[in-house]
Structure formats: structure tokens, C-alpha cells
Amino acid sequence: MSVRNIILEQFIQVADEQGKQLPIPSDELILLDSSLDSLSFAIIVARLEDALGVDPFSTADELSFPVTFGDFVSLYEQAI
Amino acid sequence: MSLALHDVIASQRPSGGHLCDRSILVHVDDLLETTSLGGWAEALAGRSVLIVTRSQIAAAASLVELDGVARRLVLMPADHSSEDMTRVIAKADVTAIVTDLEALAPDLVSGPIVRCVPAALKTGAKPSRTETTEWILLTSGTTDGPKLVVHTLASLSGAIQPSRGCEDLPVWGTFYDTRRFGGLQILLRVLIGGGSLALAAPGEPLAALLPRLNMHRITHLSGTPSHWRRVLMSPLAGRIAPRSIRLSGEIVDQGLLDKLSGFYKPETLVHAFASTEAGVVFEVADRLSGFPAALLGRHGSVEIKVEDGSLHVRSPRTAQRYLGGGEPLTKDGWVDTGDLLDHRDDRLYFLGRRGGVINVGGLKVHPEEVEAVINAHPRVLMSRVRGRRSAITGGLVVAEVMARQNPAAGRDRTLEAEILDLCHRSLAPYKVPAQIRLVGSLDVATSGKMVRSNA
Numbered sequence: 182m183s184v185r186n187i188i189l190e191q192f193i194q195v196a197d198e199q200g201k202q203l204p205i206p207s208d209e210l211i212l213l214d215s216s217l218d219s220l221s222f223a224i225i226v227a228r229l230e231d232a233l234g235v236d237p238f239s240t241a242d243e244l245s246f247p248v249t250f251g252d253f254v255s256l257y258e259q260a261i
Numbered sequence: 262m263s264l265a266l267h268d269v270i271a272s273q274r275p276s277g278g279h280l281c282d283r284s285i286l287v288h289v290d291d292l293l294e295t296t297s298l299g300g301w302a303e304a305l306a307g308r309s310v311l312i313v314t315r316s317q318i319a320a321a322a323s324l325v326e327l328d329g330v331a332r333r334l335v336l337m338p339a340d341h342s343s344e345d346m347t348r349v350i351a352k353a354d355v356t357a358i359v360t361d362l363e364a365l366a367p368d369l370v371s372g373p374i375v376r377c378v379p380a381a382l383k384t385g386a387k388p389s390r391t392e393t394t395e396w397i398l399l400t401s402g403t404t405d406g407p408k409l410v411v412h413t414l415a416s417l418s419g420a421i422q423p424s425r426g427c428e429d430l431p432v433w434g435t436f437y438d439t440r441r442f443g444g445l446q447i448l449l450r451v452l453i454g455g456g457s458l459a460l461a462a463p464g465e466p467l468a469a470l471l472p473r474l475n476m477h478r479i480t481h482l483s484g485t486p487s488h489w490r491r492v493l494m495s496p497l498a499g500r501i502a503p504r505s506i507r508l509s510g511e512i513v514d515q516g517l518l519d520k521l522s523g524f525y526k527p528e529t530l531v532h533a534f535a536s537t538e539a540g541v542v543f544e545v546a547d548r549l550s551g552f553p554a555a556l557l558g559r560h561g562s563v564e565i566k567v568e569d570g571s572l573h574v575r576s577p578r579t580a581q582r583y584l585g586g587g588e589p590l591t592k593d594g595w596v597d598t599g600d601l602l603d604h605r606d607d608r609l610y611f612l613g614r615r616g617g618v619i620n621v622g623g624l625k626v627h628p629e630e631v632e633a634v635i636n637a638h639p640r641v642l643m644s645r646v647r648g649r650r651s652a653i654t655g656g657l658v659v660a661e662v663m664a665r666q667n668p669a670a671g672r673d674r675t676l677e678a679e680i681l682d683l684c685h686r687s688l689a690p691y692k693v694p695a696q697i698r699l700v701g702s703l704d705v706a707t708s709g710k711m712v713r714s715n716a
Contacts, residue, residue, distance in 0.1 A: 223621075
């Protein structure tokens with residue numbers, strides 16, 4: 182499965198667990214408009230670390246704060 | 262007896278300024294001559310009163326009206342469960358409730374349930390304010406609901422400087438709930454020191470709050486590191502221009518300080534160390550994480566020391582005690598914050614918390630509380646809950662679970678889903694494990710206690 186699909190799967194799974202309605206993520210989707218709060222993001226990032234073996238949020242030299250779903254995916258694609 | 266909040270505002274506060282959320286704006290000066298309780302304040306004299314509201318402004322107005330009138334004011338944050346409320350009512354001997362909620366059972370308390378509105382209504386009533394009211398703040402507990410921490414207006418407001426009268430008064434915004442310690446500090450700063458405060462409306466998303474903070478032209482903004490990371494992930498982050506940024510409630514890392522410094526170029530960027538039990542301890546303004554070792558010792562009325570690796574505080578701003586028994590809050594006047602420190606060069610850095618307490622975005626989680634919920638599942642033999650580092654929320658809750666029959670490491674999606682569901686129904690969202698791992702065994706020490714590491 183592609184990195185994008187693994188990420189997509191986690192977004193959908195966590196939204197479901199948190200009882201949130203998630204629009205189908207496109208690259209332009211603004212993460213904080215996606216009804217997911219920062220707790221949901223923290224959970225997604227933790228599970229992606231288990232699935233992909235990287236946490237680009239804690240390993241990057243400079244902190245990055247992705248704004249859109251596309252930013253988020255490319256952060257992982259670059260880290261792997 | 263010290264002055265009640267109403268009288269402090271009347272005698273010391275520079276006039277002007279307001280409290281507002283999305284739908285309501287109340288002038289602080291008007292709070293002195295009006296009622297938000299339909300004139301019922303006198304009926305609450307001498308009582309232990311629970312304040313449980315959706316509107317933060319209604320709660321603030323009730324505090325101004327009832328400090329010095331009620332014997333005890335118990336502040337309920339927005340995210341409580343109904344179980345918590347029942348426990349708090351019992352522990353704090355609550356006999357009256359002030360609320361704007363519709364669905365409270367009338368037999369919850371023996372005395373009146375008073376409706377409050379965030380609007381200020383004219384009243385001629387002037388209740389006498391002679392009590393030294395206890396302010397009860399909630400902090401997370403282990404297995405029997407929240408801990409109740411006793412403060413007074415004097416201990417809560419000890420770090421607030423009176424206005425010097427010459428500077429521009431601040432317009433504060435905060436991401437905190439003002440019913441918790443961090444947010445209450447900001448509310449009291451505005452009520453005592455002057456200025457205005459913009460608050461989040463119940464359930465207001467960040468995408469709506471940021472433009473509104475901009476509209477109110479906030480100059481000062483406070484939140485946890487997690488709140489600030491969330492702001493930096495918003496495309497609207499550039500819509501606000503705080504000239505003073507304040508962080509507290511969690512360990513602050515250098516990366517975040519650098520990012521905030523570069524993005525907002527604030528005149529002041531301060532991280533404060535404070536907790537519900539220890540009160541406001543110190544502020545660090547040098548834009549570096551940790552704090553200078555020179556802060557150890559006595560400065561004014563505040564003494565701090567490191568003992569057994571953790572930060573200890575003695576000051577008039579600490580809470581007095583816990584309500585409802587349990588371990589004492591202070592020992593010889595010292596509060597052990599449980600925050601572990603590392604001394605490197607001339608600076609001390611926070612490592613995390615003793616006892617495995619997990620800090621999720623500024624909210625504390627006791628592993629035992631979560632374990633008790635998980636262990637209630639009929640197929641669970643035992644569980645161990647611990648923290649996992651998160652670059653987003655500082656920490657996250659994760660659980661290792663040993664099944665009752667044929668325990669084995671691996672996956673059992675049905676059991677995992679059932680445990681998650683159980684947790685979602687009994688715990689606040691930040692306490693629900695982000696991850697559940699089934700294990701074949703959990704280490705038990707010779708003491709019979711489960712082995713916990715300070716991971």
C-alpha cells in the first residue's frame with residue numbers, strides 16, 4: 182500500500198473512533214477544518230510511526246507544521 | 262479577612278474593559294452593579310456552590326457575584342462527565358448549583374439550583390461579602406474521580422501585579438478553559454489588573470476563534486504548547502498578531518519557542534511554570550526552554566528547591582489542601598509538583614512527571630484511572646497504561662492489556678474495539694488510549710505492584 186493510502190486509512194480510522202465526520206481528504210483539505218482536533222492528529226502520528234517507522238514531527242531539525250492534507254502526506258513521503 | 266473579588270474590582274481595578282465570547286460582551290464595570298443570577302446571590306450565602314455552565318462568561322460573572330458570599334465555590338470545567346459531577350457534589354458538600362444547563366436533575370442537591378445568564382441584569386440587591394470563600398479547582402485524580410484542590414482568591418491572585426495605570430491595558434485571549442487553573446489565572450488578571458478578555462464560545466472551532474481574536478485586536482494570548490502547535494498548523498495562524506505570548510501547562514521545547522518567536526515576532530514570549538496545586542511559581546522570559554538554576558532558592562515569597570529529583574514549591578500561592586481526604590497536599594508547607602528535572606550547565610530542564618502521570622496537551626491523566634476502566638472489561642485480566650511522547654500533544658495515553666484467557670501478544674481487533682468503546686463511554690477523550698497492545702504478560706514486582714517505568 183502506498184504511504185498516501187496508509188495515511189488515508191489512519192485518518193478515516195481515527196475519525197471514526199473519535200466520532201467525527203471526515204470529508205474525503207484531498208490534497209487541499211485544511212487539516213484543522215477536517216473536524217479532527219489535535220488529539221486526533223497526535224493519535225494518527227503515533228499510529229503512523231508504528232506503521233511506517235518514522236515520526237517526521239519529532240525527527241525534523243526544524244519543526245514543521247503541515248497545514249493541508251497534501252503537506253502532511255509529503256512530510257511523510259520525504260521522511261521515508 | 263481579605264477583600265472579595267467584587268470589592269477588589271470596585272476599589273483597585275482600572276475601569277473599562279470587557280469579557281466576550283462569540284455571542285456576548287459584558288463590561289466588567291457593569292458586573293459590579295448587576296446580577297447574572299436573577300438576584301439570587303443572597304440565597305446562596307454561606308453555601309457550598311457548584312458552578313457548572315456552558316458559557317465561560319456566565320461562570321465568570323457568578324464568581325464576581327458570589328466570592329465573599331458563598332462559603333465555597335466549586336468550578337466545573339466544560340469537559341466533565343456526569344459521574345464526575347456526582348462525585349464532586351458529594352466530596353465538596355455542595356448544597357446549591359449555579360448553572361445555564363437545561364438538563365440537571367432537580368434532586369442533585371438539597372438546596373437551590375439557580376439559573377445564571379451571561380448577561381448583566383440590573384439589581385438593587387447588595388449581598389454582604391464577609392466570607393473568605395474557598396475556591397475549589399478540579400484536577401485529574403486516580404480512580405475515584407477528580408481531585409478537589411482548595412484555593413482562596415488570595416492564593417489564586419498572588420502573582421497578579423496591580424495595574425500601574427500608565428500602560429495600555431492588555432486585550433487578552435486564551436485557549437484555556439477559565440474554569441481550570443491556567444485559564445482562571447488569565448481571567449483574574451483581567452478582572453483584577455484591568456483590560457479585556459476574549460474567550461472561546463462552547464465548542465467553537467479554532468478556524469472561527471482565530472479570526473474572532475483578530476477582530477477583538479488581542480494583544481496578549483495564552484495557551485499550552487499543544488494549543489500553540491495547533492495554531493501554527495492553521496492556515497489562519499497569520500491572522501492574529503499577539504505582541505505577548507504566554508505558554509504554560511506542559512513542557513515547552515526549544516523548537517516551539519523558536520517557531521513562535523520567528524512567526525509572530527512578539528515583544529514578550531514567556532513560559533510560566535504553574536500548577537493547580539503549586540499555584541503560579543515562576544515565569545521564564547529568555548526564550549529558552551527550561552529555567553535558569555538561579556531561580557532555585559527564595560525569591561520574594563516564593564521558594565523552590567529540587568528534592569528527590571522533582572521540583573518542590575513553598576509559597577503563599579500554593580493551594581491549601583485537598584477536599585475529601587487522600588494524601589496531604591503539602592508537607593511542611595512544601596508542595597511536591599512531581600515534575601522531574603535534569604540539571605545541565607546552569608539550567609534545569611523538565612523531564613516529565615513522577616508516578617507515570619501523563620500530560621496530554623496540558624491535561625493530566627493518571628494511569629490508574631484508565632487501567633480501572635479497562636480492567637472492568639470481562640475479558641481483561643490486567644492492564645498497564647503509560648505515556649508515549651507526542652510532538653503534537655506532548656504526551657499520549659497507550660495501554661498494554663493482558664487478556665483473561667489464553668493471553669498472548671498479537672491482535673484481537675474485537676477485544677481492542679470493545680475496550681476502546683468502553684473507554685470512550687467512561688473517560689474524557691484525552692484519557693482514552695491512543696493505542697491498545699495485547700501482551701502475553703505484564704511484569705509484577707515482588708511488592709505485588711505492577712512494574713511501571715517512567716517512560
